[in-house]
Amino acid sequence: MLKRMLKVAVLGLGTVGSGVPAILQEQKDKIEQITGMKIAIVKALVRDIEVKKALAQKYHFQLVPDIKDIVQDPEIDVVVELIGGIEQARIFIKEALNAYKHVVSANKDLIATYGEELTTLAKEQNVSFYYEAAVAGGIPILRTLSSSLSADGIDEVLGIVNGTTNYMLTQMAQKGATYAEALVAAQELGFAEADPTNDVDGIDAAYKMVILSAFAYGMRISLDDVKIQGIRMLQSQDVKMANSLDYVFKLIGCSRKFDEGIDVTVAPALVHKNHQLANVNNEMNAVFVKSAGIGESMYYGPGAGSLPTAASVVADLVAIAQNVQYKVLGIPFNIYKKPTKLAADSQVINQYYFHFEVLDGKKQFEQLRSLFAKAQIKIKEMIDYDTQVIVLTYEASAKIKSKFLKSIESTSDFKLISVYNIFD
Numbered sequence: 001m002l003k004r005m006l007k008v009a010v011l012g013l014g015t016v017g018s019g020v021p022a023i024l025q026e027q028k029d030k031i032e033q034i035t036g037m038k039i040a041i042v043k044a045l046v047r048d049i050e051v052k053k054a055l056a057q058k059y060h061f062q063l064v065p066d067i068k069d070i071v072q073d074p075e076i077d078v079v080v081e082l083i084g085g086i087e088q089a090r091i092f093i094k095e096a097l098n099a100y101k102h103v104v105s106a107n108k109d110l111i112a113t114y115g116e117e118l119t120t121l122a123k124e125q126n127v128s129f130y131y132e133a134a135v136a137g138g139i140p141i142l143r144t145l146s147s148s149l150s151a152d153g154i155d156e157v158l159g160i161v162n163g164t165t166n167y168m169l170t171q172m173a174q175k176g177a178t179y180a181e182a183l184v185a186a187q188e189l190g191f192a193e194a195d196p197t198n199d200v201d202g203i204d205a206a207y208k209m210v211i212l213s214a215f216a217y218g219m220r221i222s223l224d225d226v227k228i229q230g231i232r233m234l235q236s237q238d239v240k241m242a243n244s245l246d247y248v249f250k251l252i253g254c255s256r257k258f259d260e261g262i263d264v265t266v267a268p269a270l271v272h273k274n275h276q277l278a279n280v281n282n283e284m285n286a287v288f289v290k291s292a293g294i295g296e297s298m299y300y301g302p303g304a305g306s307l308p309t310a311a312s313v314v315a316d317l318v319a320i321a322q323n324v325q326y327k328v329l330g331i332p333f334n335i336y337k338k339p340t341k342l343a344a345d346s347q348v349i350n351q352y353y354f355h356f357e358v359l360d361g362k363k364q365f366e367q368l369r370s371l372f373a374k375a376q377i378k379i380k381e382m383i384d385y386d387t388q389v390i391v392l393t394y395e396a397s398a399k400i401k402s403k404f405l406k407s408i409e410s411t412s413d414f415k416l417i418s419v420y421n422i423f424d
């Protein structure tokens with residue numbers, strides 16, 4: 001006989017955890033029709049039962065203080081981990097998988113770090129381990145990459161995958177806010193935490209690019225393989241210069257394939273105003289994919305928030321309910337796997353924005369021009385703003401760029417203020 005109810009336990013009833021019962025309740029008829037079963041939260045693990053009592057009463061589930069109340073309960077089919085952080089979440093998920101529970105998580109930090117270990121364990125236990133909400137919250141990008149784009153060869157994944165920094169950069173570009181003002185505005189709106197390190201230093205985005213790269217290319221990389229630069233050092237004058245040249249700064253997670261190797265970076269970059277990513281503003285997220293068959297496609301939506309993220313979590317629960325109905329268990333979320341190969345700096349190609357401060361505009365303008373020529377970096381545009389010189393280049397390899405930067409290190413006639421990649 002087919003199973004009629006999928007029983008779920010949620011770990012952590014914070015922002016996302018409290019949205020999950022709401023979505024399940026709202027969509028219960030639709031969910032029942034497409035899965036052939038009810039999905040019901042029966043238990044939730046919390047630290048303070050008093051605080052979460054009203055929510056539990058509203059949605060008719062039991063609050064428990066100990067993970068054993070969940071993993072040792074034979075009635076529970078799925079554990080949804082929404083406590084965040086790495087070590088404790090890893091322990092809870094392993095306990096759940098070892099007890100043959102399916103697991104859903106939204107935890108990018110954990111999955112980027114221990115995804116392989118947990119996926120292997122889930123496979124051994126013949127259960128599902130899904131984490132659609134871990135990348136770009138409400139945007140269904142992982143399942144899109146692993147199913148809808150499964151027959152396409154992906155060459156490039158560009159992501160605006162951190163809402164906090166995107167909100168800040170939008171304030172800097174549109175309202176002329178400084179970095180410090182933009183951070184305060186983001187904190188006041190609850191987009192940035194009191195300690196914004198993970199967001200502003202690009203670490204959160206890098207975790208997501210690790211996961212996206214695994215889905216796009218089958219290659220498992222670690223955070224150490226990602227070249228990360230945050231937005232802390234981005235200066236208002238560069239934001240203004242970019243604007244006058246028809247570009248906007250975005251924190252771009254960039255995962256690209258060069259021959260058989262991949263290169264993954266997170267850094268502020270100039271995005272041309274005609275590029276689809278340039279119009280992704282405030283706290284919104286987007287993932288832009290270039291693939292052999294489809295060409296360019298972009299997936300846009302809210303990267304965070306209680307209901308958008310909970311909707312992705314519930315979509316994973318629906319997928320598990322369908323697996324249970326059709327008795328297809330233990331299939332990894334992302335089956336595609338290839339040996340990891342990182343591209344060499346000589347293969348990685350970019351266009352660049354250079355900002356120099358010069359002592360004598362006219363003289364050093366020519367000096368810079370000849371230095372670029374010597375380094376074989378072709379100049380697309382060179383603009384002289386009195387004591388500031390901006391150089392936009394055509395494509396050159398990361399190796400050539402590094403060599404050029406080294407060659408100008410000891411020059412005292414001008415000072416390199418910044419260098420960023422350009423996406424046209």
Ligand SMILES: NC(=O)c1ccc[n+]([C@@H]2O[C@H](COP(=O)([O-])OP(=O)(O)OC[C@H]3O[C@@H](n4cnc5c(N)ncnc54)[C@H](OP(=O)(O)O)[C@@H]3O)[C@@H](O)[C@H]2O)c1
Pocket residue numbers: 011012013014015016017045046047048081082083084085088106107108109133134136137303304305306309
């Ligand atoms: N917020 C979003 O929009 C969003 C988007 C995408 C992904 N995510 C991911 O979703 C996960 C949850 O995020 P969130 O924003 O919902 O976090 P949150 O609001 O901080 O909620 C986490 C909840 O887990 C509880 N918790 C922590 N450790 C616990 C433990 N050992 N036992 C029981 N409960 C525990 C916390 O309880 P206390 O109140 O007692 O501390 C809190 O209620 C994270 O992995 C996050 O990266 C979030």
